[in-house]
Amino acid sequence: MKPKEKILLLAKAMQNREIPIQGLVEFYGQAKDPEKGFCLSAITSITKDNPGFIKDPLDFIISQINYKAPRVKWQACEIIANASKKFPQR
Numbered sequence: 518m519k520p521k522e523k524i525l526l527l528a529k530a531m532q533n534r535e536i537p538i539q540g541l542v543e544f545y546g547q548a549k550d551p552e553k554g555f556c557l558s559a560i561t562s563i564t565k566d567n568p569g570f571i572k573d574p575l576d577f578i579i580s581q582i583n584y585k586a587p588r589v590k591w592q593a594c595e596i597i598a599n600a601s602k603k604f605p606q607r
Contacts, residue, residue, distance in 0.1 A: 557592035564599035
């Protein structure tokens, strides 16, 4: 399975509430950098169409902006850009 397919499967499972966002955040704490980027990529794909999806973990996403891995930083910034449509005050 290609990485993009995995990201789309994870995003679909999160949208369908098969994988709760809080569960992903807990996994993220133990994950290696490539897996963290993968998780944030899935959230990015969701927030493109549904920026309100990350209302609860928005502070967590913001905290990832200064992470050491470039992909994690980049994905966090993209998620925040998508969410800014819905949460301009934050």
